[in-house]
Amino acid sequence: MAGVRIAFDKELVLAGHFLLKHLEREELSRLASSARLAYFPKNGVIFQKGDPGDSMMAIIRGRVKICSHSVDGKELVLNIINKGGLFGEIALLDGEPRTADAIALEETDLLVLERAQFMPFLTARPDLSLRLISVLCKRLRQTSEHLEDTLFLEASSRFARALLRLVEVFGKPAPQNAIRLDIKLSQQQLGCLVGVSRESINKLLNEWQRSGVIGMDAGYITVRDRDALDEIGNTCA
Template identity: 80%
Template sequence: MTTVRIAFDKELVLSGHFLLKHLEKPELQRLAASARLAYFRPGAVIFQKGDPGDSMMAVIRGRVKICSHSTDGKELVLNIINKGGLFGEIALLDGEPRTADAVALEETDLLVLDRSKFVPLLNERPAVALQLITVLCKRLRQTSEHLEDTLFLEASSRFARALMRLADVFGKPTPGGLKLDIKLSQQQLGCLVGVSRESINKLLGEWQRNGVIAMESGRITLLDRDALEEIAEANG
């Protein structure tokens, strides 16, 4: 971790975040005084599973991968946090060690909120606590869906659903279709779905030939979402 390279007004950043935008100015000033700005290069580890859970992070710029690894080194990508998103909230609330790894996918600036300063705010402002509970519920739903997909769906259906979820977050409308504004390698896509890179390569090639998707400079564009939805539900 290094000092953030771009100048940010911490109070302004906090006031614009969905979780904190309803706070009064004195509360924002108090949080801003204790918040830290941090910069991570692409591929840098922000924290690892088992590290002390003493803070929560908000992404100001960049993207963060939340992942877990098996004892033999296999990686499973649990989530990708975009600009404006939060992560580290579970450990922040219960004070237990981190439950997964967090890695910067690109140049990333974070706002770090320490547990000792943030938890008292939750006692004072129930509305903030309710917003955070909403974030946790969304995470739980995503985890449940991910587990069900892994247990019950074939690789093609899992990958189709993963692409649609990515499109919901990173999709940018273009004349040709919905372009994913995130560049992930086939290995990373495989880790996101829980299948091999070779399987991802085969599916991408098949879907390109069938006009379901297009690939350009490592970025995927969804050309026929209806067809992708049919694949996703084929054995769902």
């Protein structure tokens, strides 16, 4: 029974994904037959920098962080990808080793598309190639913005901008026009996201909570005054 459900889920996920939903039914069936499902527990390592780049992943359930580490063990979070998102596409296209680590932030199910089976679809479908290029362009823009923030902005501005980016991806409407982040990140993880210490994140969270910019509940952040957060993000920009 489980095998039947998994086979059905694979094609259903492919058919609903923005990158692949325009494929013909026969193409979807062929691609689904070559794809595999993979499960990772919370904090499970999906791949590490330098691993072979032989596949691309679509998130069916869960969330994944893409990160890099310095030689002394410091972590920089490059991106957090939600359900329905893709990652691993750079190595899939060029076949080179992975450029960063991918870690499951929570229990995560992935649909893994192997390079050997997926590349023929790109060759035969220019529209699919263009959609994948748009994903890569978005990633490049995000990386450029992240680098500029790190080089030119104060810690408070960097953190404000990071929260606003998280709002775009994980924000859920809350009472009184607030926006609740539907993702629970530790202060250490938030610090890694913007390249500042956990102590600095703690200080800013407490300061913004006292001033009514945000609210905190069981580790979840609610943005109560988006305009104020946007103003902080543009300070010294």
